[in-house]
Amino acid sequence: MTARTAGPVLIVGSGLLGASIGHALRALDVDVALEDSSPSTLDLAIDYGAGRRAESDEKPALVVVAVPPDQLAAVIGAALVRFPDALVTDVGSVKVSPLAELVENGAPIERYLGSHPLAGRERGGAISARADIFLGRPWVITPHAQTTSAQIHAIEALVLDVGAAPVQLSPEEHDHSVALISHVPQLVASLMAARLVDAPSAAVAIAGQGVRDVTRVAASSPELWVQILTANAAQVGPVLSAIRDDLATLEAAIVAHGAPGARRTIAELLRSGNTGVARLPGKHGGDARFAQLVVLIDDRPGQIAKLLTEVGELGVNLEDLRLEHSPGAQIGIVELSIVPEARDRLEEELTTRGWRIAG
Ligand SMILES: NC(=O)c1ccc[n+]([C@@H]2O[C@H](COP(=O)([O-])OP(=O)(O)OC[C@H]3O[C@@H](n4cnc5c(N)ncnc54)[C@H](O)[C@@H]3O)[C@@H](O)[C@H]2O)c1
Numbered sequence: 096m097t098a099r100t101a102g103p104v105l106i107v108g109s110g111l112l113g114a115s116i117g118h119a120l121r122a123l124d125v126d127v128a129l130e131d132s133s134p135s136t137l138d139l140a141i142d143y144g145a146g147r148r149a150e151s152d153e154k155p156a157l158v159v160v161a162v163p164p165d166q167l168a169a170v171i172g173a174a175l176v177r178f179p180d181a182l183v184t185d186v187g188s189v190k191v192s193p194l195a196e197l198v199e200n201g202a203p204i205e206r207y208l209g210s211h212p213l214a215g216r217e218r219g220g221a222i223s224a225r226a227d228i229f230l231g232r233p234w235v236i237t238p239h240a241q242t243t244s245a246q247i248h249a250i251e252a253l254v255l256d257v258g259a260a261p262v263q264l265s266p267e268e269h270d271h272s273v274a275l276i277s278h279v280p281q282l283v284a285s286l287m288a289a290r291l292v293d294a295p296s297a298a299v300a301i302a303g304q305g306v307r308d309v310t311r312v313a314a315s316s317p318e319l320w321v322q323i324l325t326a327n328a329a330q331v332g333p334v335l336s337a338i339r340d341d342l343a344t345l346e347a348a349i350v351a352h353g354a355p356g357a358r359r360t361i362a363e364l365l366r367s368g369n370t371g372v373a374r375l376p377g378k379h380g381g382d383a384r385f386a387q388l389v390v391l392i393d394d395r396p397g398q399i400a401k402l403l404t405e406v407g408e409l410g411v412n413l414e415d416l417r418l419e420h421s422p423g424a425q426i427g428i429v430e431l432s433i434v435p436e437a438r439d440r441l442e443e444e445l446t447t448r449g450w451r452i453a454g
């Protein structure tokens with residue numbers, strides 16, 4: 096594939112996000128220069144192939160700032176001054192406060208266009224970077240009053256090159272949205288995971304997929320998240336209040352579950368959850384949800400490859416794949432996500448071929 100992005104691209108901050116963008120652009124042969132305030136992070140990102148060391152006379156066409164939230168405005172502002180011919184973007188998780196800080200500092204924001212990939216990992220650092228983290232994910236571009244359509248096209252080119260899907264929102268709409276779909280979910284995951292700290296070992300040992308699904312992002316960096324949450328506090332607060340109200344209602348109904356109406360209250364909250372989760376778009380951003388097929392495999396080398404080869408031979412496109420090990424059993428659980436029309440046929444054909452289907 097030929098890159099749409101015109102280089103050189105300078106990435107400032109070569110941690111998880113910066114190095115991941117570097118890897119994805121290098122795969123398309125874009126010239127990527129890297130900087131980081133940590134010399135060892137920079138060396139690591141270069142060693143892993145995310146780009147080359149930036150020269151002192153670098154002349155980037157595009158600068159991507161991927162530093163922690165409390166550094167964003169300062170680093171974006173410095174890049175706007177250092178590279179007067181470059182378009183500058185960032186990948187920060189909050190968009191209103193850095194823009195306000197730039198305006199307050201009199202920065203030349205006519206060459207700054209913020210953006211934010213809704214993609215990442217619960218672990219930071221150049222060592223966790225991967226070219227594929229953006230595939231199929233939304234990447235929000237947040238134009239302001241001075242943004243031109245050529246600048247939007249330039250950032251869209253970057254987004255498409257790394258395999259993400261560009262979406263345009265104002266900085267305010269962005270921050271309002273991410274409070275609900277990213278920032279409070281992080282807190283809910285952390286609150287649930289915090290309950291496990293003093294849990295008996297016997298309880299933790301039998302953890303299934305449910306608690307893992309709900310708590311995955313609880314492994315994220317507290318330093319990064321304190322910065323994100325406080326930078327978006329005005330939007331996060333009201334979502335937390337709504338959850339607190341629901342929790343109070345739920346707790347009262349659970350405690351007095353024999354009282355008239357209590358079971359209905361519990362059911363209605365659960366049903367709202369069904370309605371809410373059904374609204375989450377599928378992998379490609381549309382409304383279609385995929386069907387799941389769970390296959391049990393022997394926990395020995397080559398089994399997953401064999402299963403995937405056979406799914407391919409049957410002409411079924413795999414939309415997603417999840418793996419799980421059953422504690423204490425020599426069995427692996429593979430959850431295949433596929434288009435609903437293919438599910439029954441795949442189940443039948445795999446059963447005929449000797450695979451064990453668990454649901
Ligand atoms: N982690 C995620 O899942 C995720 C997803 C989307 C967006 N973001 C945003 O991306 C940004 C980077 O997050 P990350 O997860 O890559 O963090 P990270 O810690 O992995 O990387 C940040 C890098 O910036 C460097 N840095 C700090 N201050 C600097 C400065 N003044 N100049 C140059 N380099 C500097 C650090 O040394 C570090 O290597 C954050 O603003 C975050 O909100 C993170």
Ligand SMILES: O=C(O)C(=O)C[C@]1(C(=O)O)C=C[C@@H](O)C=C1
Binds near residue numbers: 187214215276312
């Ligand atoms: O860990 C992940 O899977 C994420 O994608 C993290 C996630 C998110 O909430 O979606 C978290 C914060 C970032 O600003 C963007 C992405």
